[in-house]
Amino acid sequence: MTIKKHQNDNMEDKQSSESIEDKTKSVDPSRRRFTKSGLAASGVILTLASRPVLANAVCKSPSGFLSGNTSTHIVEMCFGNYPDYYANNPQAWYGTQYQPGTYNNQKENSNSIGNSSSTNNVDKWVGGTQFQEAFTGSRRFPGRSMMQVLWMGDPMGAHLCAALLNAALGLTPPLTEARIVDMCLEYETKGYFEPIAGVHWLEGDIIYYLQSLA
Amino acid sequence: MYLNGKFKMKWQIISSDQALYFHSWDNEYVVYNSLSGDTHLLNLTASRVLMKLQQSPTDAITLTKLIASTDQSESNAEKELQIEHLLAELNTLNLIEKCQNTITYTPPSCR
Structure with a gap:
C-alpha cells in the first residue's frame, strides 16, 4: 500500500x-x-x-495574522527590528518618545550614551523610560527601564519593548503602540491575548507573532 | 525500510503553549494550529492520531493498536508503516515532534 x-x-x-x-x-x-x-x-x-510567500514582509494586525492573507496583493510592509538591535543601538531610539537611558561606564563621560556592545549587566543602564511608564497599567518589571528589560533575558518583555519601539518608529504599520500596550495588559490580566473572539494566544504565540513583524 | 526500534520512538505535540482547534464534518476534520497559524484538513485517522498525541506522548505501535481499522486485509506491519508515514507528515507540518531522536543532540524531553 x-x-x-x-x-x-x-x-x-x-x-x-x-x-x-x-x-x-x-x-x-x-x-x-x-x-x-x-x-x-x-x-x-x-x-x-497562514504565512504568505513573502514571509515577514507583509505586516498583519493580530487578527489578520490569524486569518491569513490569502491574497497575493501586498498591503503593507514590515521593517521591524529584533530586541537585540535596540539593546545594542540606543541611538536607534531617537525619534521616539522613549529614552534608552545612560550606560554607566566609569571610563566614559557620565552623560554620554556608552557603547553598549560590551554591556552584559542590566544594572549598568540607568535612567531611561521605565517599562511601566511605557506600558501604563502593567505590573511587570517594576523599577526597570525598557533598556534594562531588553537586557534581562525575558523573551516576552524584550519583544514587547522592541515591538513598541518599532511601532513608534512607524516600522510596523498595522500594529500601533496602543495595541501593543493593550496586548501586554490583556496578557497580564487574563494570562492570554485574544486577537479574535475565541482564540487565545499564550506567551509563545505572542512572541511568535511579534517576531513575524521583524 | 526502517531501523529496529524506530517505531518505539515517541511523538508529542510541539509545545504546551500549542493549541489545536478541531472542527469536524462527517469523517474529516479541520484543525487550526495556534503555533504556526496554519489550518489543516485531516481525515479521521490523522485527526485521531493528533488527538491522542494531545493527551500524551505515544509511539507508532501504540497508535496503530489504538486506531487500527477493522480492515483485516492489511497486516500489522503495513498498518504500522502507514502510521509512521503519517507521523512524519504531521511532523513536517509542525503539528508534532519526536520525543527522542537517534541523532546525537539533546532531544526535547517527553512531557
Missing part, C-alpha cells in the same frame, strides 16, 4: 482565496475514496498556511 503524502500542488493552494468549505467541495471524489481505503493514506488532505 503506497502512502499518499501531502502533495506540492496542494501547498500552492495556500495562496488561493478559496475558503476551506470550497476546498472540501472541490476534493476529487476518487481521492476521497482512496483516503478511505488505507489506514492512514492521505491523512493530511490539504493545508492552508
Whole structure:
C-alpha cells in the first residue's frame, strides 16, 4: 500500500482565496475514496498556511495574522527590528518618545550614551523610560527601564519593548503602540491575548507573532 | 525500510503553549494550529492520531493498536508503516515532534 503524502500542488493552494468549505467541495471524489481505503493514506488532505510567500514582509494586525492573507496583493510592509538591535543601538531610539537611558561606564563621560556592545549587566543602564511608564497599567518589571528589560533575558518583555519601539518608529504599520500596550495588559490580566473572539494566544504565540513583524 | 526500534520512538505535540482547534464534518476534520497559524484538513485517522498525541506522548505501535481499522486485509506491519508515514507528515507540518531522536543532540524531553 503506497502512502499518499501531502502533495506540492496542494501547498500552492495556500495562496488561493478559496475558503476551506470550497476546498472540501472541490476534493476529487476518487481521492476521497482512496483516503478511505488505507489506514492512514492521505491523512493530511490539504493545508492552508497562514504565512504568505513573502514571509515577514507583509505586516498583519493580530487578527489578520490569524486569518491569513490569502491574497497575493501586498498591503503593507514590515521593517521591524529584533530586541537585540535596540539593546545594542540606543541611538536607534531617537525619534521616539522613549529614552534608552545612560550606560554607566566609569571610563566614559557620565552623560554620554556608552557603547553598549560590551554591556552584559542590566544594572549598568540607568535612567531611561521605565517599562511601566511605557506600558501604563502593567505590573511587570517594576523599577526597570525598557533598556534594562531588553537586557534581562525575558523573551516576552524584550519583544514587547522592541515591538513598541518599532511601532513608534512607524516600522510596523498595522500594529500601533496602543495595541501593543493593550496586548501586554490583556496578557497580564487574563494570562492570554485574544486577537479574535475565541482564540487565545499564550506567551509563545505572542512572541511568535511579534517576531513575524521583524 | 526502517531501523529496529524506530517505531518505539515517541511523538508529542510541539509545545504546551500549542493549541489545536478541531472542527469536524462527517469523517474529516479541520484543525487550526495556534503555533504556526496554519489550518489543516485531516481525515479521521490523522485527526485521531493528533488527538491522542494531545493527551500524551505515544509511539507508532501504540497508535496503530489504538486506531487500527477493522480492515483485516492489511497486516500489522503495513498498518504500522502507514502510521509512521503519517507521523512524519504531521511532523513536517509542525503539528508534532519526536520525543527522542537517534541523532546525537539533546532531544526535547517527553512531557
